[in-house]
Every structure is written in C-alpha cells, then in structure tokens.
Amino acid sequence: MVRAVFLDRDGVINRKAPEGCYVTRWTQVKFLPGGAAAVKRIREAGFQVIVVSNQRAVAKKLISETELEFLHLRMWQEFFRGEKGFDAVYCCQHDDDPPCECRKPQPGMLLTAARDRGIDLGASWMVGDSESDVLAGRRAGCRTIRIGSPDIRSSTGADAVAESLTQAVNVILASETMGAGDHSNESPVVGLASISS
Numbered sequence: 032m033v034r035a036v037f038l039d040r041d042g043v044i045n046r047k048a049p050e051g052c053y054v055t056r057w058t059q060v061k062f063l064p065g066g067a068a069a070v071k072r073i074r075e076a077g078f079q080v081i082v083v084s085n086q087r088a089v090a091k092k093l094i095s096e097t098e099l100e101f102l103h104l105r106m107w108q109e110f111f112r113g114e115k116g117f118d119a120v121y122c123c124q125h126d127d128d129p130p131c132e133c134r135k136p137q138p139g140m141l142l143t144a145a146r147d148r149g150i151d152l153g154a155s156w157m158v159g160d161s162e163s164d165v166l167a168g169r170r171a172g173c174r175t176i177r178i179g180s181p182d183i184r185s186s187t188g189a190d191a192v193a194e195s196l197t198q199a200v201n202v203i204l205a206s207e208t209m210g211a212g213d214h215s216n217e218s219p220v221v222g223l224a225s226i227s228s
C-alpha cells in the first residue's frame with residue numbers, strides 16, 4: 032500500500048505572496064523554517080511526499096510553464112540541499128474560469144497522483160494553508176491538516192490545525208502510533224474533529 036502526504040506549496044513550503052500576487056521568481060522565494068527536516072520525517076515514516084499546487088500565474092501569463100519548471104528545479108535544489116527531493120510535483124496551471132478538474136478545491140491533482148502512483152487516498156493526508164486545500168483533500172478521501180493560527184479551528188473542515196509543517200508532521204506521526212495502521216476509524220488522533228462527509 033502506497034501512502035502519501037500531499038503538500039500545498041505557497042504557505043506551506045515557502046511564504047505565500049501578498050493577496051493577488053504570485054511567487055514567480057527565485058528572488059521572491061522565502062522558505063518557511065524547518066521544511067526540509069519535516070519532509071524527511073514524513074518520508075522516514077513511509078509516506079511519499081507530493082506537492083499539489085495551484086499555479087494560475089501560468090494562465091495569467093505571469094510565468095511560462097518552462098519558467099515554472101526552472102523555478103521549481105532551483106527551489107527544490109536549495110530546499111533539499113542534496114537530500115532526496117519530492118516524489119512528484121503536480122501543478123494546475125489553469126485559471127478558475129473556465130473551471131478545470133485539477134484546480135483546488137477540486138481533487139483532480141490528488142486523484143491523478145493516486146492513479147499514477149497507486150496511492151491509497153484513504154491512508155493519505157493533505158496539508159495546506161487554505162480551505163481549498165482542505166476541501167480538495169476531503170473530496171479525494173484524505174485526512175486533512177490546515178496550517179494556520181489556532182483561531183481558524185472553528186471555521187475549518189480540516190481534521191487538525193497546525194501552525195507549521197513541522198507541527199503538521201507531528202500530528203501525522205502521532206496518528207501513526209495511535210492508529211497503529213488501522214484506518215477504519217476516521218480520526219485516530221485524540222482531539223481531532225471527526226469528518227462528517
């Protein structure tokens with residue numbers, strides 16, 4: 032059984048751009064602290080680590096598909112510094128109109144990854160800083176963690192809220208030990224709101 036932790040990019044791996052702006056250049060990339068170590072811990076727990084990112088800056092012609100690929104090459108090189116990188120990176124390059132199946136909150140990228148790589152979505156997690164990440168994860172059948180301050184707890188449909196990727200990984204690993212591989216219960220982590228989908 033292949034399990035994955037899906038990660039949003041902006042706001043999880045690197046700082047997100049101000050509202051209405053996009054990270055399209057290397058000089059705009061500011062990594063959030065602890066990210067590479069957190070990814071390594073996810074991998075050591077036996078998960079694939081896959082980025083699923085909305086990049087409508089491509090549709091808006093603020094960055095080309097090739098430039099985005101080069102930006103990512105540079106980002107991952109600096110982020111991992113020689114350690115093994117992400118297992119896969121999926122980007123939706125469409126704008127929200129006309130609607131596509133891959134732009135989060137649609138689950139298309141997760142479903143495609145599952146098909147490509149034989150991932151058991153019910154045993155996988157989606158981690159993101161927006162409610163659209165949470166929705167995409169839930170629609171795909173994953174458990175979800177929203178990154179943000181504790182006050183979003185009342186307004187999110189996520190299984191858990193974490194203040195950083197490091198904290199999110201703590202939640203996932205705690206669930207591993209407590210759930211002991213049995214995913215028939217929806218929320219093995221004590222204190223998590225249960226999903227009612």
Ligand SMILES: [Mg+2]
Nearest residue numbers: 039041042160
């Ligand atoms: Mg984000």
Ligand SMILES: [Zn+2]
Nearest residue numbers: 123131133134
């Ligand atoms: Zn799309």
